[in-house]
Amino acid sequence: GQQVMQIPQYQHVQEGEDFTTYCNSSTTLSNIQWYKQRPGGHPVFLIQLVKSGEVKKQKRLTFQFGEAKKNSSLHITATQTTDVGTYFCAGGGIGGSGGGADGLTFGKGTHLIIQP
């Protein structure tokens, strides 16, 4: 079936270093969303990308959507301890009609571990 692959599974960085996680879909996505989940918590929405080649920034976070709408990345500049958590990409519209009730297909997440 349709899959969203996400790498790396784990990323250890020193505080202040940059961090990047990548997602790749086997099929074209209608949109891609990014979520952050803290240990024991629930996924918290970060952003949604819809357009081919779209780039969005939120302070130290930069999100990109590939030209073919099959891949995406999240880059964090100068990580801080508050960035710790698992970052998930989630593809929308995979195998569905592209409507609001299509479930998201999540990547397996990247665990960001920050060493002070």
Place this chain on the structure above:
Amino acid sequence: GEEVAQTPKHLVRGEGQKAKLYCAPIKGHSYVFWYQQVLKNEFKFLISFQNENVFDETGMPKERFSAKCLPNSPCSLEIQATKLEDSAVYFCASSQSTGRAFFGQGTRLTVV
């Protein structure tokens, strides 16, 4: 309210017992989703609703899982005859349209 409310937070069931989980979506959101997150953090889509109608249930093991979203009632996810492999955190999410999903705090189901 402005958050998705899930109850209970924790649920322990003996193997073979029934489990029922509840979700109150954000008022005004037309879409409700259930996801299962297992220990390796992988999310599995179970089912989605558009208002009270099932939209997509391709992720549901139908022989034991069922779900409803009835008017003026919390949505529910029921597991008949639980198995050890059903142990997971079950998240409910709601959304207005083809965008941001708001997730509840989850229900941690432990089958012993």
